[in-house]
Amino acid sequence: MRRYMADHxxxxxRVRRKPPANEIPxxxxxxxxxxxxxxxxxxxxxxxxxxxxxxxxxxxxxxxxQFSPERSEFVSLGEQxxxxxxxxxxxxxxxxxxxxxxxxxxxxxxxxxxxxxNVENADTLSFxxxxxxxxxxxxxxxxxxxxxxxxxxxxxxxxTAYVQLADFVTPEELSQLQDWARNYDNLPDVDYxxxxxxxxxxxxxxxxxxxxxxxxxxxxxxxxxxxREGKGMFGVEAEFNDLLAGAPQSVWMSLDPxxxxxxxxxxxxxxxxxxxxxxxxxxxxxxxxxxxxDSGADGGVILVMDPNTGEMLAIxxxxxxxxxxxxxxxxxxxxxxxxxxxxxxxxxxGSVFKVLTMAAAxxxxxxxxxxxxxxxxxxxxxxITIHNWDWGAWGPQNMQGCLAHSLNVCLTWxxxxxxxxxxxxxxxxxxxxxxxxIDLAAEAPGRLKLPGDTDWFEAELGTNSFxxxxxxxxxQMVMAISSVANGRxxxxxxxxxxxxxxxxxxxxxxxxxxxxxxxxxxxxxLTELLARSLEGESSDALIEGYRVAxxxxxxxxxxxxxxxxxxxxxxxxxxxxxxxxxFLVYVWLEKPQSSPWGSVVAAPVFRDMVExxxxxxDIPPDDVLHDLxxx
Amino acid sequence: MxxxxxxxHAYEQAPWRKQMYMIGMIMLVLVSVxxxxxxYLNVTARAAAIGRQIQEMQVRVYGYHYLTNDAxxxxxxxEELEQRIANLTSQLAIITSYKVMQERVQDLNLEPIxxxxxxxxxxxxxxxxQTSSLAPPPEPVVVNASAxxxxxxxxLFEWVAEQVQKTARFISEARP
Numbered sequence: 001m002r003r004y005m006a007d008h009x010x011x012x013x014r015v016r017r018k019p020p021a022n023e024i025p026x027x028x029x030x031x032x033x034x035x036x037x038x039x040x041x042x043x044x045x046x047x048x049x050x051x052x053x054x055x056x057x058x059x060x061x062x063x064x065x066q067f068s069p070e071r072s073e074f075v076s077l078g079e080q081x082x083x084x085x086x087x088x089x090x091x092x093x094x095x096x097x098x099x100x101x102x103x104x105x106x107x108x109x110x111x112x113x114x115x116x117x118n119v120e121n122a123d124t125l126s127f128x129x130x131x132x133x134x135x136x137x138x139x140x141x142x143x144x145x146x147x148x149x150x151x152x153x154x155x156x157x158x159x160t161a162y163v164q165l166a167d168f169v170t171p172e173e174l175s176q177l178q179d180w181a182r183n184y185d186n187l188p189d190v191d192y193x194x195x196x197x198x199x200x201x202x203x204x205x206x207x208x209x210x211x212x213x214x215x216x217x218x219x220x221x222x223x224x225x226x227x228r229e230g231k232g233m234f235g236v237e238a239e240f241n242d243l244l245a246g247a248p249q250s251v252w253m254s255l256d257p258x259x260x261x262x263x264x265x266x267x268x269x270x271x272x273x274x275x276x277x278x279x280x281x282x283x284x285x286x287x288x289x290x291x292x293x294d295s296g297a298d299g300g301v302i303l304v305m306d307p308n309t310g311e312m313l314a315i316x317x318x319x320x321x322x323x324x325x326x327x328x329x330x331x332x333x334x335x336x337x338x339x340x341x342x343x344x345x346x347x348x349x350g351s352v353f354k355v356l357t358m359a360a361a362x363x364x365x366x367x368x369x370x371x372x373x374x375x376x377x378x379x380x381x382x383x384i385t386i387h388n389w390d391w392g393a394w395g396p397q398n399m400q401g402c403l404a405h406s407l408n409v410c411l412t413w414x415x416x417x418x419x420x421x422x423x424x425x426x427x428x429x430x431x432x433x434x435x436x437x438i439d440l441a442a443e444a445p446g447r448l449k450l451p452g453d454t455d456w457f458e459a460e461l462g463t464n465s466f467x468x469x470x471x472x473x474x475x476q477m478v479m480a481i482s483s484v485a486n487g488r489x490x491x492x493x494x495x496x497x498x499x500x501x502x503x504x505x506x507x508x509x510x511x512x513x514x515x516x517x518x519x520x521x522x523x524x525x526l527t528e529l530l531a532r533s534l535e536g537e538s539s540d541a542l543i544e545g546y547r548v549a550x551x552x553x554x555x556x557x558x559x560x561x562x563x564x565x566x567x568x569x570x571x572x573x574x575x576x577x578x579x580x581x582x583f584l585v586y587v588w589l590e591k592p593q594s595s596p597w598g599s600v601v602a603a604p605v606f607r608d609m610v611e612x613x614x615x616x617x618d619i620p621p622d623d624v625l626h627d628l629x630x631x
Numbered sequence: 632m633x634x635x636x637x638x639x640h641a642y643e644q645a646p647w648r649k650q651m652y653m654i655g656m657i658m659l660v661l662v663s664v665x666x667x668x669x670x671y672l673n674v675t676a677r678a679a680a681i682g683r684q685i686q687e688m689q690v691r692v693y694g695y696h697y698l699t700n701d702a703x704x705x706x707x708x709x710e711e712l713e714q715r716i717a718n719l720t721s722q723l724a725i726i727t728s729y730k731v732m733q734e735r736v737q738d739l740n741l742e743p744i745x746x747x748x749x750x751x752x753x754x755x756x757x758x759x760x761q762t763s764s765l766a767p768p769p770e771p772v773v774v775n776a777s778a779x780x781x782x783x784x785x786x787l788f789e790w791v792a793e794q795v796q797k798t799a800r801f802i803s804e805a806r807p
Contacts (some may be wrong), residue, residue, distance in 0.1 A: 091717055100763030102724035106717040115695075162695075181698035204695045209714050214724035257682025258675075273763050282729045498762065505769040545746065611746060618760070620751040628753050 083252045083261075090246035091209055093269035095223060095236060097278040098311075098498055104223055104237070104323075107212035110169040110205045112177070113162055114152055119202030121195075122152040124184065125165075128200055132176045133166055137327055165203075168228070174205060211237075217320045219281045221340040222274070222312075222496060224441065225323035233326070234339040236272065236496060238441035243500065244269045271501040275311035280304055283612040284316035287605060292318065295601040296593030297570070301342045301474045302609060303586040307485035307575060309511040310492030312438075313583070317341045343438060346446040346471035347588070350555025350598065351389075351406045352571045353467025355530065356480055357415055358403060360426035363489075363522040366418040369399050369529060379409045382459030386412050389554065404533035406552065408466045415465035420451050423461060427470075429517035430480035431491065437514075438475055438494045447471040467555055468563075477573065478586050479514065484526050485549075485575035485584045489518040531578045541574055541603040543610050545621030550574025550606065552598035557591070567591045572602035576610065582619055585609050 065071065095104035112129065119125060130145035148165050155163045169177075181200040192198070211226035224235025232241035246269035253261045284302045292300055304314040317340050321332045338344035361367045377393030378385050388394065388408050394401070402410035415423050427433075433448030448470055449456040463469035475494055483491040491514045499508035518526075530549035534541055541550050553571035556563040570592050575584040585606055592601040613619070620628065644652070707715075725731065736743075785793070 091713060094720070096763055096765070098762045099760075100765065101727070102720065105721040105724055106714075107721045108714055108718040113695075178698050185699055200698055203698050205698065206695050207711060207714055209717055212721045214721055214728045216728075216730070218729055253686075255686070257679040257686060260682050260685045271765060273765065278729055501766045504766055506764060506766040507769060543746075612743075614746050615744060615749065620749075621746070624751045628751060 082256060083254045085250060086253050087248055087250045088264055088266055089230065089248045090266035090268045092211060092226070092230070093244040093246070093271045093501075095244075096271065096273045097219075097276050097281075098274060098313075099277065100273070101278050102214055103219055103274065103276070103278070104211060104213050106209040108171060108207050109167075109210040110171070110174045110207055111164060112166045112169050112174070112203065112205045113164040114155070114202050115162055115204055116152060116155045116160055116202065119152060119156075120199040121197065121201075122149055122156075123195065124198040125152065125200055125203055128177060128180045129165055129203075132173050132180070133169065136166070136169070136173065137325075138168070139166060162204075168210060169205070177203070177205075211323075213323045215278070216322045216324060218278065218285065219276060219315075220320045220323050221317040221342070222276060222281075222315050222440065223323060224339070225321070225326040227326065232441075234441050236274065236440065239439050240270075240272060240497070243502075244272065246270075267503075272497055273499045273501065273506070274496050275306075275313065275498040276315070276496060277313045277616070279616050280613065281314040281316065283616060284314035284609060285320070287609045287612065288316045288318065290608070291587075291589060291601070291605040294594065295570075295589055297589040297601070298591045299337070299341060300590060301586070301588040302605070303342055303474055303478050303584075304609070304613065305478050305482060305494060305584045305586075307482040307492065307581050307584040310479070310482060310494050311498065311511070312494055312496050315340065315342050315496070338444075339442065340440065341588075341590075342474045343440050343443045344473070346444050346473050347569050347590070348470060348555045348558065349467040349472050349477055349571055349588075350553035350569060351408075351466055352477065352551050352553030352573045352586075352598075353470070353472075354403060354406065354411050354465070354553075355484060355526065355551045355573065356427070356430055357411050357418075357423070357465045358399065358529075359484055359518050359522055359526050360423060361414045361418045362399075362525055363518040364418055364422050364426070366422070367399055367414055369525065371399055373397050373399075373402060373410050373413055375402075375407055375409050377409065379412050379462070381412055381416065381462035382457050384459045384462070386462050400529050400533055400536075403529060403551065404536050406466075411465045412462040415461050420458070420461045423465070424448070424450050426517060427464070429491075429515055430483070431476060431514060432470065432472055432480070436473075436475050436479045436494055438479075439497045443475070444473050446473050446476055467553060474586055474588050477571075478584060480517075481573055481575075481586075482584060483517050484523045485581050487520065487523050487527060487581060489516050489520045489523045491515050491517055527575075527578055527581075534574075537599075539599065539603055541572060541606045543576075543607055543614070545623065546576055546610065546614060546619070547578040547622055548574050548576030548610065549578055550603075552603055554596060554598040566596070568596040568598075570596065570598035570600075570602040572598055572606045574606050574610070577619065577622055577625070579622065580625070582617060583610070583613055585613070 065074065091106060094102060094106070097103055114125060126145045126148035129148055130139070133139040133144070151163050151165065154160075177200070181203070184198045184200055187198060189197075213220070213223065213225075220235075222235050224233050224237035224239075226232050226237055230245065232238040232244065237244065246267055249264045249266060251261060251264055284304055288300050288302045291297070291302075299318045300316075301318075302314065302316040303312065305312050319332050319337065321329055321339075333339060358367075362369075374396050375388070375394040377391065378387050380386075386408055389406060394405055394407055394410075397405070397407065397410055399414075401407075402414070418426075427448055428450075432446060433450075435443045435445045437443075449460055449464075460469050479491060479494050482494075483489050486492065493512040493514050495511075497509075499506050501507075527549045530551055531547055534548065534550055539550070539552070541548065541552075551573055553569070553573070555569040555571070556565060557567045557569060558564075568591065570589045572587045573585070575581050587602045587605045587609070589598075589601055589605070595601050614621075
């Protein structure tokens, strides 16, 4: 039974069939099957050869491309699509006044562009943009709509993914665009014919920061502005551009999702705290504006400095540009007018310079307060005759009289007593002929002709002694006179940057002493002399309750045909309170019309400025101060 | 000999078993490869998807928005937040600017005071108005006054320990 079953039923894995020893291999394929198999093999072989050939050709092509002349072109094409260059700009640092009030910050504007593939109707897009931006200064021209259309059209042809259509779009303008877009979205689905359905699809925007000056024109000459390229122009913006702007970073962002590039952490630009006091600056600009109206002067400058530290509290200069609308620059600054006259325009200062001539002579010992000079009304020097401002002879005068009456003849004599060598040595020590180093862009060095220069003549000593034939900037005058005003004889470097905030710390540099051109004693003596001079002359510069020292200046203006007698530079420099100097004020009015004299047009401006200054700086009147301090 | 052949045949795998074995092995390899490929695909797909998400976020950080239906408004990138803060700071400066404050002064019928209308008095302990301080001053730099180089003071044991730590730090940093 078991054998039977073994012969007919073979249980798997249990019984193995033993093949017959003389078994002939079985012929399994017929002749037709063999033919079929060879046919199939032929086809397979052909297919294999074809695949092999294709593979070989691909390999050859790959190798060829690696060594082809177009390789670099292909590589750059590939890179173009594999990564994009992004430049990340850190936010520009803010600028504050000395009390922390923002003078220059940032505001949101928008870049508007088109994602070309998503643009549904380029006509609508260009029409909407041109209408909404019709009052925008850069897009307010007739062909803007056509320009947008052609830009989009070119981008479609070239396969460009994104094109920028407008920049510095304001939030109000963007809001209008969004309203337009919403209105188009709500249009009914009807046939719009060849013009197509109106749509702003494809239009995108990106927020960015733009420099903004919340005070508009206030302090504009100090601040400067930032142009469309983000570069600081003039003033603090230009001087500290690198510091304020921070370091932009360029990053190639890979489009490969496996190679996500990290967005760099940007270090923001440093914030600056200025020495400027917004209220004093506003007062100075207001006083200057009134002075220009009253005197009919072409332009003017008022500088307010703390003579103890060199900190500039105000720098008012005309004309002024609203830095938020810097594109009006050419309209505001015509005829090569500098952006800030106080640092960039040199002029012949006139009699205010006598303060320094006298300071040099007193310090050198060439004269004393009691030295007498008999004024005959003229003096010969270097072949020219110098007269007084009134062409009169003032007779015997001491040094106080010489300054009080602003006698050119006397000061020329003082300069000759001092000698050219000493005079120019002192003038160089006062910093003339070179920049002061104030931290504002575009400072002019002025011109101090020295003995030995080809264009220096002996007569220069005489004219220079009363501020003619020498080119100085108002800031140079302020720096030089700070040595007298602070009572220490130390000349302080004028500066507008009080401190810098960077990496979470506020760095405040110490005030710098440029030099000590005169002694403390000379400074005190001269201050007392000038205070008495003002009091003796009942000057318009005197302020009730406060004792101040100062000097007027009237300079003729050099023209190609000689000095003009009808046009002058009227100046006044003064400081106070004499017992504890807190401010130094310099006034310069260019070509005043109401009167050519500094004593008439500039001295009252000084008084107006100081009257407001003592309130803003909490300076009590002298008698009150003496009562309070018990001195 | 025949006995050996018989034994060989007796213990030889059946052809169909060999085939099953081969098929099993091939299937095992195929399944293994499929599993590995599946896991690889899964991981790489997720990585790619997250990569794309990151790129989209970066695009948003770089900041393109649609005029309407901007779905990403609830997620504000850090850069845009900073921009908004800067903008608000400027807005605040506008409403406290000199010109605006002067207009408010006029609206309130206030007048600037003259010097002769001010009364001064002595206030013990009064501190004058301080200028703006936006941040603390930098910390003073502590200069090591020791004149002897640390290398001359360390023991051999300290030097060896230092070298070991340096090497370990180097290896850990070099590892991706």
